[in-house]
Amino acid sequence: MDPSPQLLDRAFFALADPTRRAIIERLAEGPATVGELARPFDMSLPAISKHLTVLERARLIRREREAQRRLCSLEPEGLRPALHWMERAEAFWTESLDRLTGYLSQEQEELSHGTGRNARKKPKGRRKGKV
Amino acid sequence: MDPSPQLLDRAFFALADPTRRAIIERLAEGPATVGELARPFDMSLPAISKHLTVLERARLIRREREAQRRLCSLEPEGLRPALHWMERAEAFWTESLDRLTGYLSQEQEELSHGTGRNARKKPKGRRKGKV
């Protein structure tokens, strides 16, 4: 079900660079050649080519020959794995935050009651649940 | 509106590591100390501490002193910027893919109708590359 974690690594890694994100945004407007993609950036062609390789290995884009050019386009399902991970995480996140909120407001109450620093006497419910 | 791109860089970068993702997943079950977070990993404590620093600089988690321990918890809005970027990208993505699909089927139709209006160079050379 979960794709190979490496793919997730690569996808997130690929997205961690502003140039690569810009390339993706540009590609969302439609396929483009390497040269077209490179133009807006103040960077050598080989540098762009490397970025494309990173995106390609992350399965976010595809490059195919067309005459002497190479046409780059988004890989249809490319974003899915990463997006899926994030959405799942976000669900847990919110859930966790809800739990935490109860806990925080309790602490805040204690703080505003003038217990100075640390006042951390919350029942340390060490939950061990596995999901 | 868009958060500083650096934050996006850091968030995606932080998520690009399986250890860090695992830490986040674990943290989604509730706050934990550094030691607790470290236990499941076959890695030194300082290494985990560094990962936590990365997550913290990406605003994905928070660390706060509690006696001599440090309690780590998810940062409430942490995932938002990255998630938002991805969702926006995904929208364009699909849109782009739709356009592309339409274009392709249109071309195919024209081909089968034999109308010479396809200003396209030539059909794809069946390239035998690796996939």
Next chain:
DNA sequence: GGTCTAGTTAACCGAACAGTTAAATAGGAG
């Protein structure tokens, strides 16, 4: 053939990363 265009590969470099061990720090407990 030669040349022009489009892009990649190779070799290199400094900076950042991911891990290590050893020492330092902060606070609780005896």
Next chain:
DNA sequence: CTCCTATTTAACTGTTCGGTTAACTAGACC
């Protein structure tokens, strides 16, 4: 105060990253 626990900081190391320039490859065009 001393010791113990929890964690960070420091210093070091090998690897990867992101960029460069120079050389190579692939195909179009004359």
